[in-house]
Amino acid sequence: MSSDSILTIKNLQFSYGARIIADGMDIDIERGKITTIMGPSGTGKTTLLRMIGGQVRPHAGEVRYEGKNIPDLNKDALLAARKSMGLLFQASALFTGLSVFDNVAFPIREHTQLSEQMVSHLVLSKLEAVGLRGAAELMPGELSGGMARRVALARAIALDPRLMMYDEPFVGQDPITMSVITRLIKLLNDSLGMTSIIVSHDVHDAMAISDFVYLIAEGKVIASGTPEELRQSESPWARQFLRAEPDGPVSFQYPATDYQTDLFASVE
Amino acid sequence: MIEAIRLTGEAALRVLARLGRATLFISQVIAGLPMLLRRFSLVVTQLYEVGVLSIAIIVISALAVGMVLSLQMFYTLRDFGSEQILGQVVALSLVRELGPVLAGLLFAGRAGSALTAEIGLMKATEQLSSMEMMAVDPIKRVVAPRFLAGVLSMPLLAAMFSAVGILGGYLVGVGLLGVDSGAFWSLMQANVDFYDDILNGILKSVVFGIIITWIAVFEGYDAKPTAEGVSRATMRTVVHSAFAVLAFDFILTALMFGGR
Structure with a gap:
């Protein structure tokens, strides 16, 4: 564990039935840095974020955030820890019954006693940061996917979290929105002094802004290092993933019985 | 045979586990109710959604039920020369049974x-x-206000059902079929007891309100997070609530009026 770690995951174990998500996973997130956790689809990256946020309880191991082991916290302590975290959901998860303004104001109104004028100033400044101050009165149904993602980002940073987590922030975005979101993540991390964790399988954009990268597969960290170190890695996993090669340790086919047996079983 | 017993056992265990989850869930909801004293506006919003927006269907149905009830009862009572007690019969039917059950x-x-x-x-x-990730408990913020609004709305809607039903009965009985207006109201006043009839009817509607809203919020919270899961949960709410209302109506009626 680094002396300036905000989050340390140690010997993490978790599975959904036979599907292993974490099998002795160790991850260290350094304060103030952007760390990306990459891996093939279905490796449990989103579940990992949910374990950090205390929404999913690991079967064993530690998820130590600012010195406190998240799975050991009681409900009140967990809620207190979450106040300093932000999570950008893959599906944006905006409250459909509230306007853009009220969505961003939601955490501020819930956790502070600020006057409505002050709430308004804060909300508009967050919306300005994501370039959507002009959309404050729109409803979530009136937003494009990229706009919804940016509103969700404004809401996630409303209380200036110390740890910001992004779940697949680039998925389903057009190139312009993708570049805007990439720039925003970097800008927010540096200007607000946050620590960022990006979960993604978008190699190009995620590595461009990351200080450190973890590559996970089959419940373990299979490679880690700076983006440059990872590019030079000789690990077959890292090579296949970063170069998008179809052949390698990660199989395209879901485990199945022999193809010929399946095809001709009924004939015999 | 063994397989059938195993499957029955499994099904029974699933039902018991679900009942256990529902009980734990409602205890968490009840623990969240005191917070609503400080933020009653959350309940007011839901009172509008759950209660006020249900008024139209309650009033229209009650009027129709009261009118049909009056019509049916009039012809039966006339055979015995007792059509003057129409008001009493309509009122007792609505206040004791039809109001709480149909409104439910x-x-x-x-x-x-x-x-x-x-x-x-x-x-x-x-x-x-x-x-949850914004450190806001959804049971307190989303479920508790809806639960309280449902529990408060149901007795009011049932009372409204009975009142409008009686009015419908009056319109048909007195306005259309010629029952004496004075007899309609005075016999009703004389024979409908506040404690035995009205209060028991209100008590029934309170129980129905708790059960229906409990089922509704639990099914929503426990639904599988898919389109099919939400659709099934919604269907279960209507079916289970209907069964629960009818079953509890029988039990409560037996308890309230059985000893007479």
């Missing part, structure tokens, strides 16, 4: 299904998860 069934169909679908969709679109 309509409430389950209109407000219960809406509550389940809303909470289920919030779950499916990760709105509840995002609320």
Whole structure:
């Protein structure tokens, strides 16, 4: 564990039935840095974020955030820890019954006693940061996917979290929105002094802004290092993933019985 | 044979586990109710959604039920020369039974299904998860106000059903069929007891309100986060609420009026 770690995951174990998500996973997130956790689809990256946020309880191991082991916290302590975290959901998860303004104001109104004028100033400044101050009165149904993602980002940073987590922030975005979101993540991390964790399988954009990268597969960290170190890695996993090669340790086919047996079983 | 016993046992265990989850869930909801004293505006919003928006279906149904009841009763009572007690019969039927039960069934169909679908969709679109990550307890913030609003609305809607039903009975009985207006109201006044009839009817509607809203919010919160899961949960709310209302109506009626 680094002396300036905000989050340390140690010997993490978790599975959904036979599907292993974490099998002795160790991850260290350094304060103030952007760390990306990459891996093939279905490796449990989103579940990992949910374990950090205390929404999913690991079967064993530690998820130590600012010195406190998240799975050991009681409900009140967990809620207190979450106040300093932000999570950008893959599906944006905006409250459909509230306007853009009220969505961003939601955490501020819930956790502070600020006057409505002050709430308004804060909300508009967050919306300005994501370039959507002009959309404050729109409803979530009136937003494009990229706009919804940016509103969700404004809401996630409303209380200036110390740890910001992004779940697949680039998925389903057009190139312009993708570049805007990439720039925003970097800008927010540096200007607000946050620590960022990006979960993604978008190699190009995620590595461009990351200080450190973890590559996970089959419940373990299979490679880690700076983006440059990872590019030079000789690990077959890292090579296949970063170069998008179809052949390698990660199989395209879901485990199945022999193809010929399946095809001709009924004939015999 | 063994397989059939095993499957029955499994099904019984699933039902018991679900009942256990529902009980734990409602205890968490009840623990969240005191917070609503400080933020009663959350309840007021839901009173509008759950209660006020159900008024139309309650009033229209009650009027129709009261009119038909009056019509049916009039011809039966006339055979015995007792049509003057029409007001009493209509009022007792509505206040004791039809008001709470039919209002309960309509409430389950209109407000219960809406509550389940809303909470289920919030779950499916990760709105509840995002609320948790913002350190806001969705049971306190989303479920508790809806539960309280449902429990408060149901007796008021049932009372409204009975009142409008009686009015419908009056319009047909007195206005159309020629029953004496004075007899209609005075016999009703003389023979409908406040404690035995009206209060027991209100008590029934309170019980129905708790059960229906409990089923509705639990089904929404426990729904599988998919389109099919929310659809099934909504269907279960209506079906289970209807069964529960009818079963509890029998039990409560036996307890309230059985010893007479």
